[in-house]
Amino acid sequence: MLVEECRILENQLSRNKVDYLQGFAEIHSKNSLKVKTSSGTLLDFDFDNLFLAVGSSPGPNPDWVPRDSRVYDSDQILGLSNVPKKMLLIGAGVIGCEYASIFSKMGIEVTLLDRREKILRGLDPDIQQALCQAFAKDGMKLLLGLKDFKISSSKDSILLESPSTSDDFDVVLACMGRLGQGLRLKLADLGIEVNDKGFIVVNENYQSSLKNIYAVGDVIGPPSLAASGSEQGRLAALHACTGAAPAFSKFFPVGIYTIPEVSTVGKGEEELQNEKASFVVGKARYAELARGKILGDEDGYLKMMVSKTDRKILGIQIMGTSASELVHIGQMAMALGGSLDFFVQNIFNYPTLAEAYKVAALNAHNQLREKENAK
Numbered sequence: 001m002l003v004e005e006c007r008i009l010e011n012q013l014s015r016n017k018v019d020y021l022q023g024f025a026e027i028h029s030k031n032s033l034k035v036k037t038s039s040g041t042l043l044d045f046d047f048d049n050l051f052l053a054v055g056s057s058p059g060p061n062p063d064w065v066p067r068d069s070r071v072y073d074s075d076q077i078l079g080l081s082n083v084p085k086k087m088l089l090i091g092a093g094v095i096g097c098e099y100a101s102i103f104s105k106m107g108i109e110v111t112l113l114d115r116r117e118k119i120l121r122g123l124d125p126d127i128q129q130a131l132c133q134a135f136a137k138d139g140m141k142l143l144l145g146l147k148d149f150k151i152s153s154s155k156d157s158i159l160l161e162s163p164s165t166s167d168d169f170d171v172v173l174a175c176m177g178r179l180g181q182g183l184r185l186k187l188a189d190l191g192i193e194v195n196d197k198g199f200i201v202v203n204e205n206y207q208s209s210l211k212n213i214y215a216v217g218d219v220i221g222p223p224s225l226a227a228s229g230s231e232q233g234r235l236a237a238l239h240a241c242t243g244a245a246p247a248f249s250k251f252f253p254v255g256i257y258t259i260p261e262v263s264t265v266g267k268g269e270e271e272l273q274n275e276k277a278s279f280v281v282g283k284a285r286y287a288e289l290a291r292g293k294i295l296g297d298e299d300g301y302l303k304m305m306v307s308k309t310d311r312k313i314l315g316i317q318i319m320g321t322s323a324s325e326l327v328h329i330g331q332m333a334m335a336l337g338g339s340l341d342f343f344v345q346n347i348f349n350y351p352t353l354a355e356a357y358k359v360a361a362l363n364a365h366n367q368l369r370e371k372e373n374a375k
Contacts, residue, residue, distance in 0.1 A: 056218040084170035092119035096175035101259040206236040255324035263327035266315030282364025290351035
């Protein structure tokens with residue numbers, strides 16, 4: 001799969017007359033760099049503009065994680081030579097939850113540990129709860145909010161001990177955040193501002209403190225999504241070539257590839273509550289949809305946040321089969337200024353999961369009508 005993806009990208013570069021060179025680069029000045037190719041050849045390049053899309057890497061583990069060959073980070077785990085029986089996974093962020101659900105589906109006994117009380121910080125609380133239920137249903141053990149514990153290694157296993165639990169594991173996967181590659185590249189020596197986490201500081205046009213050097217993707221920090229990084233690259237290239245570029249869209253989707261999937265666009269219920277916004281929440285459960293029953297996914301659902309004042313869609317939250325695909329329907333409606341009525345008045349194929357939009361819209365519509373009738 002990876003080889004095929006690389007082949008496709010190389011073909012696209014060739015078709016667009018982009019020269020492709022593989023090697024190790026070292027930036028020497030604001031207008032020059034050296035590249036050591038895979039054959040060992042050293043090449044000098046001068047440039048007007050440079051684009052850095054060098055990504056991020058796993059952050060270092062804290063002192064309470066033992067230094068042991070059976071402790072992996074999110075990159076190293078891909079090199080596992082055999083399938084373990086029991087895994088302790090530390091860190092319930094996006095990467096941790098994605099890996100936890102994948103390994104759990106493989107039949108590995110997974111324990112997910114985090115000192116924080118909730119998984120996927122910043123996600124809609126209803127989806128957090130539903131995802132935890134789905135994880136537990138698959139046999140995953142969740143240790144959230146656990147602060148008093150000790151992890152140690154013995155000859156035969158890795159041990160987790162606390163007043164409430166004790167268990168041993170074959171391997172540990174630590175997903176403790178990521179750091180930008182800015183520090184490794186020693187960019188500060190060139191006058192490029194890099195923060196303490198290695199992320200390059202950029203302006204609204206993705207220019208670093210050296211204006212002809214742009215940075216995009218994970219190396220500049222959140223949202224740290226493949227799709228958003230690609231769009232940042234397009235906008236940066238437009239700015240470099242024309243001197244102007246449109247702003248990054250505020251209606252961009254977030255996809256979390258846990259099992260089940262999660263995807264969102266716009267604002268969530270908790271965020272709107274904190275803003276004291278006037279809104280209602282329309283809900284549709286996959287269990288109400290014929291397609292949900294056909295697929296055997298009756299746990300998934302869609303939430304639609306709708307403004308009480310102008311009936312505009314404020315946000316979409318989805319958990320379940322094809323969430324990362326379905327979210328684009330809501331994204332398009334929001335980007336084009338669509339209101340609740342677009343979903344109420346239009347027809348969706350039956351049976352489909354997209355029908356959830358109609359169900360959620362009717363649910364929100366009924367709430368708004370009840371409030372109007374109560375006046």
